[in-house]
């Protein structure tokens with residue numbers, strides 16, 4: 181599969197349109213509730229048009245920075261909130277000092293990365309001891325697809341977004357709770373929580389850098 185950052189360069193505006201939805205936004209806000217107490221320095225990796233970044237920033241203040249490989253996505257994020265600190269960066273090589281962040285967040289990003297173990301090792305490097313990785317990823321499995329899409333049906337515009345997300349993640353691959361736990365632990369992170377989210381379509385995972 182080709183580099184998803186190239187794909188997202190081409191679809192920044194339509195992506196913004198399909199995800200500017202109450203259900204998506206609510207789950208962006210939910211990620212902010214999993215940040216460590218008093219978190220100030222947060223990197224929202226794969227921030228896209230700023231959906232997740234805006235909610236994280238509301239919870240943490242000016243210290244939240246959005247990072248994305250696709251410059252057109254950063255332009256959308258800038259349009260959404262002119263005050264958002266943004267940086268163009270690749271998830272495998274973050275321009276961030278070691279041990280300097282309270283949290284790194286991924287909202288539907290890890291599954292897109294070509295070298296996920298390297299990206300998670302990079303997260304471990306930049307987190308301070310006790311700092312957290314907070315991830316929202318699509319969940320693998322036929323049950324997740326059927327149950328999740330069925331639950332989305334009463335909200336047609338969300339069902340359309342969910343179907344696109346499902347299709348995209350089928351192309352790149354989705355984790356199970358077990359494989360996500362294994363990937364986080366292999367990188368040296370301690371898993372605090374993995375739960376179903378987005379009606380079962382997704383997984384919300386929280387892991388911390390051991391002290």
Ligand SMILES: C[S@@+](CC[C@H](N)C(=O)[O-])C[C@H]1O[C@@H](n2cnc3c(N)ncnc32)[C@H](O)[C@@H]1O
Pocket residue numbers: 184185188189199208225226227228229230231232247248249250253269270271272286287288289292293
């Ligand atoms: C599904 S979007 C998620 C956007 C946003 N987090 C949200 O909540 O809607 C995935 C984003 O990850 C970015 N991305 C893909 N590969 C990347 C990489 N290697 N490094 C940084 N960002 C990347 C894409 O450009 C895209 O904006």
